[in-house]
Amino acid sequence: MSTYKEIALVKRPDDGKIGPHLFETREKTIPSAKDGEIVIKQTHMSLDPAMLGWMSDDRESYIPPVELGDVMRSSGVGEVVESKNGDFAVGDKVMGMTGWSEYVVSNGRGFNKLRAGISEEMALCVFALPGLTATTGLYNFGKPKQGETLIVTGAAGSVGSIVGQLAKADGLRVIGVVGSDDKAEWIVNELGFDGAINYKTDDLKEKLKSLTPDRIDVFFENTGGPIQHHIVNRMNEHGRIVVCGMIADYQAEKPSPGPNWIPLIKKRITIQGFAMPDHWNEIPQLLEKLTPYVQQGKIKYRAHIIEGLDHACEGLNMLFEGKNTGKMILKL
């Protein structure tokens, strides 16, 4: 009988710090499928900033936290290695909420087979949370119009890079905010953004002004941080702000203050916070919207691969330190 590893959450990150002390690795016996079940061997696991929220005891958030003692929540792709469910065959590649575990037993609900030609990396980088989140936020709330200017923070990140490419494909001027020159180079030269701001080294106000001669119509916020204030002051009338993430503040003991609301009145601005779980039922329409862009080669992605379940915690911290270059994926 062989065994596999799973990692459970055993302590909450009350000080916002993520480390091995929060987790317990358990050795388990690889199970067999009962009637109607499948056994999945996870091959690619997604690491996402939202995980910090899922670990925290915040009953007011958009989904309940992971209970202490439970396997840590995550999405991932795996291969079906045993099936007693007519909808799945051994060898199928499936995507769903796998958790931090090498093996998963499931009745199949919530797992979808990857379509032919879609690699595991593309599935997790584009067709999973990042692409769905980008598509929902941009089209439901950003309401981009050809010729407008969009700015996206975390622009080299998994969501931001897709937001920017969708907006470019729709004929907007697109500026990205990033935290390194490598990322700036990537979004401009590889993804075709019209400009990049390195929030760590650029003069934010000046650079923003020079890159947005027609000011800003859509602000897609993934990070927070001081540039938020400058962007709000640079918005056009009837501008739309989509608040998707605030990674710069998730770990802060006291989150930094936001912009004063006077510009919201002067410019009649809309700010909309959103979270993907409200939109699960829209997934078919979202995929219908997103897929043609991918098929036309308009959505490039970059995966940052690390290997081995033992490095999950470390990989997660890389996200918060901005050390990843692309979507963080843990290969198992």
Added chain:
Amino acid sequence: MSTYKEIALVKRPDDGKIGPHLFETREKTIPSAKDGEIVIKQTHMSLDPAMLGWMSDDRESYIPPVELGDVMRSSGVGEVVESKNGDFAVGDKVMGMTGWSEYVVSNGRGFNKLRAGISEEMALCVFALPGLTATTGLYNFGKPKQGETLIVTGAAGSVGSIVGQLAKADGLRVIGVVGSDDKAEWIVNELGFDGAINYKTDDLKEKLKSLTPDRIDVFFENTGGPIQHHIVNRMNEHGRIVVCGMIADYQAEKPSPGPNWIPLIKKRITIQGFAMPDHWNEIPQLLEKLTPYVQQGKIKYRAHIIEGLDHACEGLNMLFEGKNTGKMILKL
């Protein structure tokens, strides 16, 4: 030949302070009407917080500033004392953009006759900017639903008092934030609000918690100030925040920071800034919505009357100091 007084803006309030040094009083000859014109003797002039914005050289705001040398902008009610316009007769009471002036000559465009039974005070308190602004903000953006909880700042003010009464009539729980015990007493005992918070003396967090057992669904913001942060933290999922005014910050050299945006994501909150000039064309529908509430006696109002054009500047300052009890009206 008799004369009248008008007050022109001659200097901008660059430090946010309003005083006599910004204005020049001019003595003019009472004009005669030319063909198509009417001469209006203003009897009741409205004083509004928005005036500070109109005085400032902010070309980015929702309407252009008053030009230096021009008569200061305001709305008001007056009596037609001469008419060479078939639509108006001597003795008609009319409402429109009068300006800080005892007499106004107009071709009649933008002036509307008061309907029978509508006093000058009621016209300015309910059917002019305050009522239209309250109705637009509450119904277009606040989207109140029976059984929900609404909180309104500046609750004894001209807009806030109407917002709260409309919401009460619609079956919401309504809490008002005010700056004195007299105002608290008025909104609860006279207007029927479910509770009041005195932002100067109450423990904001505790009082807010005890008065909103089901948290807050709609936040109608007229003032800004520290309670803003507490209210945002007390919002329900899918809450709506309507930003109408930020009077606490208009005069600040450096506006105070706003709330961090993390709760906007967790609760998927919408914030909408608005200004009435975007909605002039909706006025017929707005009046259709507002009038039945007034006819049913559900909208009470309180005018704070001061007398004489010379006291306009002083009256305006009372608004910013929160010394008014009700809608500020200058009787001429």
